[in-house]
Amino acid sequence: MPHETRFQKNMMVDFSPGPSQLYFTVEDHTRNAFRQGVPSLSHRSRAFEAIYQHTQEHLRALLSIPTTHHIFFTSSATEIWERLVQNLVVEHSAHFVNGAFSEKFYQVAKQLNKSAQEIRAADGEGFALPVKLNTELIGVAHNETSTGVALPKEFIYGLKDKNPHALLCVDAVSSLPFVDFDYSKIDSVYFSVQKGFGMPPGLGAWIVNDACMEKAASLQARGLPIGTHHSLPSYLKNGLKNQTPETPNSVAIYVLGKVAEDMARRGIGTIRKETEYKAVILYHELQRHPGLPPFVQDKTYQSPTVIVANPGRQTEKFATYLSKKGIKAGEGYGVHKGAHLRFANFPAHSKEQFELLVDSIQAF
């Protein structure tokens, strides 16, 4: 095993968009989980139920998720794409595709033999006005991690206004906990913990309202298969007891609750303001610098949480330079590998780390 590489990585400031560098308190909470016997708890025990409830309550409080919405745990956000289609679509879904991850959700619907429609924008761009669609489910990535495009919340809410009968499902994998949604305008939101929450991968969080629950129940009543342990009715039945359908990644559920509590103590308002500050100074430097423009040119769509530089043919030289300064940038994603560098701006990235990054870029 390449130990040297990994030790070196560990000493660097890591701006990869995920798995992200860890949130400051994650290692301690993991150690405490072991000390308290969490790994060996039965998921049908009172002690586990208390952990589940704690995590639910602190996540709900941190993100201001109203009681109209349930929170369930999956193994990844990738799994959630499959579960959304299984549970919520009889025939037709529509997908706003402007990068690799919104594209993957569209592909999932096709793999499950749905009639899936794509509304496409070029990588790095957003969409024109919300349109009316004849569909059961609308998939949209609030923050497209592959290219650093964040769609305005008003565009997303506009989709709901134009399509009140479709279930609006929002990928917030790399924008939560930063983004402050009006959940009354969204039927489902989801994320995985290795991005903004700075945890090891292995857990996804799936937020769904009662309209989703009813749709899944209606499919089930019609005898359509909606999956097994991770169907919405199965989640709800177990969730009402503060339990999970299967033996879950209990350590991750424990740590997520603790991290949500820590972030709330620091202040979600503070975290959001710091995120905005860090985004402003990095975009400012990229704009100013000759040869390192941001990939997303239109400020309307510049993501605060995943900031993508477009150094083109200078990419390798730039990455090597940063690496010598102790800074690991994320590679460009997919077709943009070798032409982009991505910088995550998550709560685990301190203002000081961003200032170091900006100073280093300035000196390049």
Added chain:
Amino acid sequence: MPHETRFQKNMMVDFSPGPSQLYFTVEDHTRNAFRQGVPSLSHRSRAFEAIYQHTQEHLRALLSIPTTHHIFFTSSATEIWERLVQNLVVEHSAHFVNGAFSEKFYQVAKQLNKSAQEIRAADGEGFALPVKLNTELIGVAHNETSTGVALPKEFIYGLKDKNPHALLCVDAVSSLPFVDFDYSKIDSVYFSVQKGFGMPPGLGAWIVNDACMEKAASLQARGLPIGTHHSLPSYLKNGLKNQTPETPNSVAIYVLGKVAEDMARRGIGTIRKETEYKAVILYHELQRHPGLPPFVQDKTYQSPTVIVANPGRQTEKFATYLSKKGIKAGEGYGVHKGAHLRFANFPAHSKEQFELLVDSIQAF
């Protein structure tokens, strides 16, 4: 949170069949994973591929899994039931049901709208001779965790002999790494890591041969949906690169490889002999004791790895007595709660802990 309960539990010897007490080295390996930056590794990086390969090789060596069989990672064994049916069944599956977990697999097939057949034995019992079945997939639990029944390997191999064209899928959730299978007689075997491997829950291992791969490919070629990221073709495509389809529970994959390496160093033969010794002394004491008979009466079916006592109306008194001795027994499962106590006999349970258990039972 009930801290006291959990601290107390942690000081006790825990015989619950899972999540089990941790294998001796798991906490250290987890700490090392954090120290080496495993939680933040990209699952498309060389460093992750090295971990994946290490885990595959050491698991394969420990269990003597031939190269005819692939090893893939899921989030749980519960997930594997769904993936087996999705990938391997067009219309019909047959399930040997003799307890709660073999029953669950049967229910999964029905939930996915398959024509599922059950061959039922009473809880605590095995099955008569292997029979010929007109089916695509045969599900059988080598070790039924709910009741402590282990089926003879010859019965399982006999099913394959009688049904060469059906895919034989064996639940070994609570019998691996103890059981030494002839994999040439089995198409798929699966387990989750929180039983015999003594790890925190959140990872399943799915072992499949090329006959399974071909069946999944044939379903796909016919345009039948076989799932998305966790379809067998998706696993294979990524697995050939030592990668996973989605961002996985990488810390668990790392720790599993280390635990397999540790167990091999201790000697799988030694572990198996110790397991047999521990089973013998506990069954002997249960047989000898008036009022605490083993639930499984027929020695042919007595599981070495999950040993179930049937104290009936004395159950609560017996559990309380053991608890005062620092021993936590597993509760009876489902309908047997309150009438059974279950004792896991995994590699994490030392001979000394079993001797303490037997001595304590003797004094009851």
